[in-house]
Each structure stands twice: as C-alpha cells, then as structure tokens.
Amino acid sequence: MLKSILRTATFKQSQITITGTLINGTLGAFFYIILARFLGPSDFGILTVSLTTLVLIADVADIGTNTGLIRFVSSHLSFDKDKAYRFLKLSLEIKLIAWAVAFVVVYLLAPFLATQVFQKPDLILPLRLVSFGIGTALLFSFATSALQAFQRYFLWSTVNILTNSLRLILILVLGYYSLLNIGSSLLVYILLPFFGFFVTLFILPTRKFILSKEEFSLSGELFKYNIPVAIFTIVAAFSARLDTYLNAILLSSREVGIYGAANQLIQIMPQLVSALGLVSAPKFASFQKIDQMLIYFKKFQLFVLGLCILGLLAIPLAIYFIPLLLGSAYTEAIIPFVILFLGYLIFLFSIPVHHSIIFYFGRPDVFIWVSLGHLLIIGGLGYVMISNFGIIGAAVTVLFGMLFNFLFPLGWLLNRLKRSRV
DSSP states (O other): OHHHHHHSHHHHHHHHHHHHHHHHHHHHHHHHHHHHHHHHHHHHHHHHHHHHHHHHHHHHHHTTHHHHHHHHHHHHTTTOHHHHHHHHHHHHHHHHHHHHHHHHHHHHHHHHIIIIISOOGGGHHHHHHHHHHHHHHHHHHHHHHHHHHTTOHHHHHHHHHHHHHHHHHHHHHHHHTTOOSHHHHHHHHHHHHHHHHHHHHTTTTHHHHHSOOOGGGGHHHHHHHHHHHHHHHHHHHHHHHHHHHHHHHHSOHHHHHHHHHHHHHTTHHHHHHHHHHHHHHHHHHHOOSHHHHHHHHHHHHHHHHHHHHHHHHHHHHHHHHHHHHHOGGGGGGHHHHHHHHHHHHHHHHTHHHHHIIIIISOOTTHHHHHHHHHHHIIIIIHHHHHHHHHHHHHHHHHHHHHHHHHHHHHHHHHHHHHHHHO
16 A cells, blocks of 8 residues: 555646745745744734734625636647646636735725724734735736646746745844845735746746637636635635634734644644645646545545654654744743644644545535634634633644644545445
C-alpha cells in the first residue's frame, strides 16, 4: 500500500505543492514574527484585527467563485476549452464587481466598526486600507485558483513564494529604516498580491480567456453551484475568525496581539490544506465511478495521516522556539499555540472527507450545516470560554470547532457510502 501511494501522481504533485507551501509558510511565519517583534503586542493586536477583517471580507466577497472556477474550468479543459475560458473570464468579472461593492461598504463603515464595535479608534485608518486590500486579495486568489484549475502546481508554488519573498524583503527594509508601523505593514501586505496577480497573467492563456464571448450565459450554471458554496464559505469565514473578533471585543489589544501571534504561526496549516487541495480537488471532481474515488480516497487519507503524525512530533520544537522567535513579551502564546495546532491537525486530517463530499458527490450544501454548527460553537462556547479563560479559552473553542468540522461531514460520508452499497 505504501509503495502504491508513493508512486501515484497525486503523491508526486503533492510533493511539489507541500514543498512550496512549507517554503511559503516559512516566509509568512517570518513576516509575522518580524512584525510582532517590531510592533509589540498592542500594535500587533490592531494589525491582527485589520488583517483578519481583510481576509474575512475577501472570503465573503468571493461568493464561492474560487471553488466554482476550479470545478468548472478543470472539468471543461480537456474537451471544451472555449467554455473553460468563458468560466475563467466570468469568475474574474465577478471578483471585480465584488471588490467595488466591498470597497464602498467597508470604507464607509470603518469609523463605526472601529469606535462602536471594537472600541478601538486606532482601527479607523487600518480598516480603510483594508477596503482597498480586499481587491488585491480577490485578484490574487483568482490567479492561484486558475493555476490550480490548470494543474500548474510548480508555477503555483513559484508565484506564492516570489510574492511572499518580496513582501518579507520590504518589511525588513522598512524595519531597517525605522519606517515599520501598522500603516506601512498593511500597505506591504496589500500591494504585493497585485504583483502575484500580474505575474500569473503572463502564465495563463490570458488573451484567450479575455477575448472569449458570452461568458454571462454561464452565470446560471456557475451560480447554481456557487450559491451553496458561498453560503457555507461566508458562514465558515466568519466563524473561523470569530475567535479573533471576540478577543478584540472582550480583551485588551495586548492580549489580542499575543493570541494573534500564536494564530499567525499556525497559518502554515491552512496553507498546507490549500496545497493538498490543489491536487485533490481536481482529482475528486474528475472521477466518474465511486470505486475509483474510494481507491484514491484511502491512499490520500493515509498520506494525510502521515503528515499529521509528523505534526505531532514537531510540537516540542515549536514550544522551544516560540519565545526565541517572538521574544519574551509573547511567552503567553505557547499554550494557545499548542491547542490551536492540535485543532488544525484535525482540520488537516479531514481534507479527504471534505473534498470527496464537495467535489465528487457535488454536495457543498452539506457544509452549510457544518458552518452553522461551527459558528454556534465559536460564538456561544467561545464567548463563555474567552470571558472566563481569555486567550486559552479562545484556543480551546477553536479545537472543539475543528473536531465538529471533522465529525459531522464524516458521518454524512459514511451514511452516503452505506446507502450507495445497498
């Protein structure tokens, strides 16, 4: 079984994406480590809320377009390239429209959110910068999703690594000249995805999809699939970041910064999940028979299990290095980091279950209920835990949420497989 896993195209492609993700994740980790050390816990707390809002609104504004792009472009490339290009162009146009709407809403609401919701007036300018950054995040995710649909995994890794390398270099330069603050940090974070987007345009068949016609005739087909994806994505995006917002409302900027540092160090895990998704999503979407899907599923699940075991073995090293990397001001981040890391290992282990449901069975609507359940856990349990146990309570809540996100879809999948054999 092990030899058959190692010989699969999925394993070889995963090697490329995982290697790229590890490099990319390391660059991202150093980016946040440098910011945390230069800014200190309080200012880093303000930055954490700003970046969390940027990513949240970008996920909401995407309205499931990335998932729909991958599904429809991947499935049509082999036999109807013209239709695949039309889906690609339609996805880009949807993102541009979404950016325009999100920009106006967030820019106008920034003073209210900063002063009335978070009670932190220092957030006004960062949130207005976020309104611009939403667009760069949407365009960059279009670029990376398109590379995924074309299964250009090496180039996907290269674009991500190049973008994050330049971002890290700029932060170091600003720090060297004592110009690093919340505003300049946000500008670097916001502007570099533009670079990645334009680089990708030279890789993709941009002229062909830009010149394609009648792309809006496909909007019904795209949105029929996207609407359930968008619903669970919006709920999931909010619930995934609700812990940070509850921290911002209930705790001080310093505590938010400490939790944010632990949370940012853990972000290599979602990146690893995305990297594996680059390979697995098109594969699951391409299977026509359940027996084919199950063979792939079992091998993929064993591969993910191996990654989780490696992750468990790495925890003692992380405990040792966190104070060295972040500084003594962030010692309190160690326990939340370990708890969050365990939660994200569960998230990693659940990838085959999630992707088989979404891309093989074509049932993204299942995750509407998953997302709603997760939202209730983070919102209800999170409020109680954070009020009583601070940032450790927030981390424990995330762990319970990840466990629910695995068990509920697993139950659905086992029931579906049982019925298919009857």
